[in-house]
Amino acid sequence: MKNLIEDVTCAGCYCACDDIRIKTDGQQILEVQPPCAQGQDWFERAATTDQLSPQVQGRPVSQHEAIKRAVELIQQAQAPLVTGLSQTSTDAQRAAVALADRIGATIDTGAAAVTRALQQAGEATCTLGEVRSRADLIIYWGAADLLNNTKHRQSLVSNSPEVARKIIAMGGECSQKSDFADECIQVESQRELEVIWQLRALLKGVDLTGKEPVGIAESELQLLVSQLKQCKYIVFITGPEFKQGPLAHRKLEALSLLIKEIQSERRCHSITVPAFGETKGAEHVLAWQTGYAAAVNFASGFPRYSPGEYHASRLLEQSEVDLCILTGGKPLAGLSVKAIESLRRNPSIQIGPALISEFQPDVFLPTGIAGIHFPGSMYRYDGTPLPLRGFLPTVQNSEADVLKQINKSL
């Protein structure tokens, strides 16, 4: 019998579109509407999870045996790391934090630059609904993926009064005008910090006459200043290209300060988005469970936060980890190439709906998918929690249950 399920939330990326219609025959997905290539891939994963079996060193074993081996590895480890946490449910993220707490591990999401800036300067943010209904200037800075995402653009116009709006794309790749942006402003990626400081100076009325602008053409800097002065509600959306480089947290801090200053005269907010295909949310769960949004270490029996020290990639690159527990649908999200290299040399346990292809983990525990096989919740990129529905049967456990089973067996 065919079923049509309306208003399904897709957890395929940080957009978390909640208007998806799914046609099933009760056992598998027949059709996804409206189509989105990335979302289609994510829903198609449901057809492969039931064939997965638990593995130890690449050898199929029973669930009991895989959990037993995972527990042995955890008990032998002196400095375990829990990471991943992307494309998964809030429940699974909570279970991962509980396991990290129990075993004295470090837990990090790979989004340390954003959270480091937030701890220092705070963030004035808003929901997608506010952007859609009120923003008359949206600046996508290093967020070309989101700007080019059809589903995102549709979400800015659906169910809302028409707003006369200007869209500006900024970043290192803006040499050609985007089809979806009214203006494209090229900024040298190494000089973004200086560009923000120049904007702050000009908005405060500091006279920069005779000083050559750095990292941006003078005409474009002036255009940006005049747009910021003319509009009533400005939203900066910063993407993965903006957050690259060792000074990423300083850029985010500087942007927060710029936004605070703009707010003295008009509304201004920012939203940060991760790389396409990743999801946000783990930082919210970590923050309300431990007080810190990333880079948390439980080795002393209580949460300690040190973004320089407990950053997942840094720990792996410096070989300061002797076991890595990888969770979520995108377990290597946010890790550097060198960190992934280091993972090949260390024992690892992977818990998730698909086996990673980069290397063979010591233990693999397959799971079903939250949002397809199991209900739950996840966060959209603007920090709004959305419900996930479970509408297909599976023989696998949920990721949260597997993490809880390991915790219970310790």
Ligand code: SF4
């Ligand atoms: S844009 Fe993202 S959340 Fe929306 S349907 Fe595509 S993959 Fe899913």
